[in-house]
Amino acid sequence: MSVSIFDVAKLADVSISTVSRVINGREVVHPRTRERVESAIAQLGYKPNAFARGLMLHKSEIVGLVLPDIHGEFYSEIIRGANQQARKMGYNLVVSSAHDGADSYSLLVTLEQRSLMDGVAIMISELTDRIEELLADVRIPFVILDGDVKDQAYDSVVIDQKRGALAMMRHVVGECGARRVIFVGGLETNVDTAARLEAYREVLGENGLTYDPADVYHLDYQYDTAYRLAKQELQRWVGADHCVFSANDEMAAGIVAAAGAMGVLVPSELAVVGFDDTRIAQMTRPALTTVRVPMSEMGARAIELLCDRIEEPDRPATHIVLEPELVVRESCGYAANRLKTL
Amino acid sequence: MSVSIFDVAKLADVSISTVSRVINGREVVHPRTRERVESAIAQLGYKPNAFARGLMLHKSEIVGLVLPDIHGEFYSEIIRGANQQARKMGYNLVVSSAHDGADSYSLLVTLEQRSLMDGVAIMISELTDRIEELLADVRIPFVILDGDVKDQAYDSVVIDQKRGALAMMRHVVGECGARRVIFVGGLETNVDTAARLEAYREVLGENGLTYDPADVYHLDYQYDTAYRLAKQELQRWVGADHCVFSANDEMAAGIVAAAGAMGVLVPSELAVVGFDDTRIAQMTRPALTTVRVPMSEMGARAIELLCDRIEEPDRPATHIVLEPELVVRESCGYAANRLKTL
DNA sequence: TATCTCTTTGACAGCGCTTTCACCACAACA
DNA sequence: TGTTGTGGTGAAAGCGCTGTCAAAGAGATA
Numbered sequence A, B: 001m002s003v004s005i006f007d008v009a010k011l012a013d014v015s016i017s018t019v020s021r022v023i024n025g026r027e028v029v030h031p032r033t034r035e036r037v038e039s040a041i042a043q044l045g046y047k048p049n050a051f052a053r054g055l056m057l058h059k060s061e062i063v064g065l066v067l068p069d070i071h072g073e074f075y076s077e078i079i080r081g082a083n084q085q086a087r088k089m090g091y092n093l094v095v096s097s098a099h100d101g102a103d104s105y106s107l108l109v110t111l112e113q114r115s116l117m118d119g120v121a122i123m124i125s126e127l128t129d130r131i132e133e134l135l136a137d138v139r140i141p142f143v144i145l146d147g148d149v150k151d152q153a154y155d156s157v158v159i160d161q162k163r164g165a166l167a168m169m170r171h172v173v174g175e176c177g178a179r180r181v182i183f184v185g186g187l188e189t190n191v192d193t194a195a196r197l198e199a200y201r202e203v204l205g206e207n208g209l210t211y212d213p214a215d216v217y218h219l220d221y222q223y224d225t226a227y228r229l230a231k232q233e234l235q236r237w238v239g240a241d242h243c244v245f246s247a248n249d250e251m252a253a254g255i256v257a258a259a260g261a262m263g264v265l266v267p268s269e270l271a272v273v274g275f276d277d278t279r280i281a282q283m284t285r286p287a288l289t290t291v292r293v294p295m296s297e298m299g300a301r302a303i304e305l306l307c308d309r310i311e312e313p314d315r316p317a318t319h320i321v322l323e324p325e326l327v328v329r330e331s332c333g334y335a336a337n338r339l340k341t342l
Numbered sequence C: 001t002a003t004c005t006c007t008t009t010g011a012c013a014g015c016g017c018t019t020t021c022a023c024c025a026c027a028a029c030a
Numbered sequence D: 001t002g003t004t005g006t007g008g009t010g011a012a013a014g015c016g017c018t019g020t021c022a023a024a025g026a027g028a029t030a
Helices: A005-012 A016-024 A031-044 A050-057 A073-088 A104-113 A129-135 A161-175 A191-206 A223-237 A249-262 A279-283 A295-311 A334-341 B005-012 B016-024 B031-044 B050-057 B072-088 B104-113 B129-135 B161-175 B191-206 B223-237 B249-261 B279-283 B295-311 B334-341
Strands: A062-067 A092-097 A119-123 A142-145 A155-159 A180-185 A216-218 A242-246 A271-273 A290-292 A319-322 A325-327 B062-067 B092-097 B119-123 B142-145 B155-159 B180-185 B216-218 B242-246 B271-273 B290-292 B319-322 B325-327
Touching (some): A161 A191, A161 A290, A223 A242, A242 A249, B119 B295, B142 B295, B155 B295, B161 B191, B161 B242, B161 B325, B180 B191, B180 B223, B180 B249, B191 B216, B242 B249, B249 B271
Parallel strands (some): A242 A271, B142 B155
Antiparallel strands (some): B290 B325
């Protein structure tokens, strides 16, 4: 079959131990011997078998990143950050994701087969009991991304979703003067949506605005769905001091597009704000006021935590909280209003 | 350390061979024995060590997908298709990508360490000699995506870029009546760009339009860059029978946005068309006329080819060519013109 | 009872690698 | 001369698993 360490040893006329020493370079080998071995390796095109290596060393130098769905701008930023950090720490990153129609359950089962990885960062958007149960079964080191982790024993890196949503709501109500806010979120089970909704109600209360359940919608984070909903509901929403607070930029963009199609002016007749600050926020006309979520950093911190734990399994669990940042653009009407006032 | 097949054997009071038989389920084991073993496995929470398994079987049931850059809509579709197909064929997919600043060289080196995978699908957008050389070094089965592969010995799945570009150019010139077309492409080394440019020149010739090198721009496929270029050049471009043919939707969207910002009406004062039919094409106002590229199918076919080859290493190389499809929307002005004519 | 199936099981040899331990030179010291 | 130390090397024991082969036991037949 393929060439093994034994073939190299034979060609270089040394023992396999010596070949191994040359490969791993941590013990002293006589320069003359080293050269002989190296040339044998080159001549045969030898590459160590990663399985055998992993079997001995109990490590592969590969870490995984598991996402609920790989779709969209949002995730590519996480991957990007994670990738860079992994290389920096001497690991290789592989990414996997749940496929259409399958829930995170199959994602975790899959993950289990992946014991070839030294560790894994798992992004959890909907934390069900079943997932938590499965998590307890994972043998390799792991960290949780963005999940509302009850069990503080896990390493985690989360975004302070609520704080970001509070900032946005306070901007919209306090600074832009909205008197009615329509909330368009993801599914109720989604942890991000839950946090944003909490902030929504809180700020409504702070400002003496009544909370109307009919103004809260639960969608699927998609552009199209939001577009269709908006086409249908826009008439009910319109108002100079009304604002739609969408739980992500994509839906916000869909709503803005629907408004455009129906002749509703944004922001003068209806303000619309988003969340995430993906590229679509800048591409939308008017550009979306949104909340920047440090995606790339989230990926990077998660991998950093993970690699640290791999190397030091017994250190106490670390929890990193990343702060989002309000980004004011045009769709909230703040800039336009200020201009008028001045 | 962790629990091994030996521990299970001891607890169930059988030999490790029997445990192995139960795990792999292909040989007959007495039901009573099987039950004992299974309960021991459950009790200990035993999971076979993937390294040891791989070492014996020379396979991991994992295939890889290597992308030049994981960024953007474009790639997520490939991943999605690849993912689905991999599961269908009983493999798990992992994805890896080059990181910022590093070229595909480091991507391939990385890949080499990944001999834990049974095979790999490699997307190549710029085929340099060095890459081709490195490709020759890859030991595991692989297929090439979208690369202009000179060596027909490799399995490959490519999009018929030129045909798509021809269709678009003929639509723009022949059906929409453009008399001057500005081409905005990616880097000259990019194989897709090269194919599109070829079609561009060909159709210009067919219609007696002169090819002007000053009307050809080489950018980086990014929204921002195109936006800036357009802001600067738009004055030179404007014209009722002029059209900008962008090599991807993102740049086309940037150009449309720049036109909007400068008060140039699309399509009446300048038509703009894109390529790829990513979601941004529908989100742009006016919606982009573009060429749909079957990304998801490309991913799926690549993985299918790959898994076939893994299972049957000696079959001859297969080359799949996928056909793109013209998608006429608003930004080319065709619909508007027809309305006027009727 | 002796012999021959057939089913079920266990012993054990690897897979390709790392690592310990022992060993051999040879130099440096007493 | 004998002892100790040191750089360089090889033999061999696993890592946790699969798969071959032979043996043991249970029935069936003579």
